[in-house]
Amino acid sequence: MNNPCWDAGRSENSIMSISLCRLMIVDDDDDLLFLMEQMALRAGVFSEIITALGAQSGLKILGEITDGSKWPDIIVTDLKMPVINGAEFARHIRQTVDGARTTVICVSSSLDPQEQRASLEAGCDAFMTKPDDLAALRQFMSSLPSRRRKHGDSAAVQT
Numbered sequence: 178m179n180n181p182c183w184d185a186g187r188s189e190n191s192i193m194s195i196s197l198c199r200l201m202i203v204d205d206d207d208d209l210l211f212l213m214e215q216m217a218l219r220a221g222v223f224s225e226i227i228t229a230l231g232a233q234s235g236l237k238i239l240g241e242i243t244d245g246s247k248w249p250d251i252i253v254t255d256l257k258m259p260v261i262n263g264a265e266f267a268r269h270i271r272q273t274v275d276g277a278r279t280t281v282i283c284v285s286s287s288l289d290p291q292e293q294r295a296s297l298e299a300g301c302d303a304f305m306t307k308p309d310d311l312a313a314l315r316q317f318m319s320s321l322p323s324r325r326r327k328h329g330d331s332a333a334v335q336t
Contacts, residue, residue, distance in 0.1 A: 197224050198222075198223055198224060198250040198251055199223065199224055199225040199226075199227065199247070199248070199249045199250050199251070200217055200223040200225070200226050200227070200249060200250070200251050200252075200253070201226075201227040201228070201229065201235065201238075201239075201249035201251070201252040201253070202214055202217065202226065202227070202228050202229070202252075202253050202254075203228075203229045203231070203232055203234075203235040203252065203253070203254040203255060203258075203263070203266065204230070204231075204254070204255040204258070205230065205231045205232075205255060205257075205258040205259060206255070207230055209255075209307075210228050210229075210230060211228075213253070214226055214228050225249075227249060231258055231259070231260070231261075232254070232258050232260065232261035232262070232263065232265070232266035232269075233260055233261055235252075235254070235266060236261070236266070236269055239270070239273070239275075239276075242275075245274070245275045248275035248276075248278075248279065249279060250278075250279060250280065251279070251280045251281075251282065252270065252279055252280070252281045252282070253282045253284060253314065254266050254267065254281065254282070254283055254284070254301075255283075255284060255285065255307075256283050256284065256285035256287060256292060256296055256304075257285055257286075257287065263283045263284075263285070263296060263301070264283065264292075264295050264296045264298075264299035264301070265299065267281045267283065267296065267299045267300040267301045268299045268300055270300065271299075271300035280302050280303075281300060281301045281302050281303075282301065282302060282303045282304075282305065282314075283296040283297075283301040283303070283304045283305075284304075284305055284306070284307045284314070285304070285306065285307060286306060286307050287306075288306065292304075
């Protein structure tokens with residue numbers, strides 16, 4: 178899967194390789210959503226940050242984007258959400274033309290290997306435990322292209 182963020186003409190190991198990307202964060206916990214948004218803003222590496230309180234809201238926001246160039250390049254979604262969980266959210270994303278090129282990272286406090294496997298099978302590019310600091314997530318995202326070459330199209334990583 179090609180993602181324009183990884184092909185921005187910069188070193189794939191540099192955090193600058195994602196500086197032109199649009200990020201979407203989806204979580205059902207408004208406090209964690211706000212915290213992750215603030216950390217992403219402070220990181221200063223995204224051109225746009227979109228937040229959605231829950232997967233239903235995320236799907237609604239994505240459905241309203243009519244210009245494919247405005248679609249998020251990276252989506253970070255919580256796994257355990259009511260109504261539509263993160264794996265099902267990823268499955269919905271993968272059914273769209275624009276979603277096929279989006280990097281989807283599922284995060285959870287769960288260490289259950291079956292949940293990790295299910296999220297990857299649903300279309301997530303990676304699974305990681307919820308970081309205490311967005312720097313861990315940012316570091317992971319910057320290394321995703323090299324991880325994907327090593328491990329195929331998906332990777333399960335715990336930080």
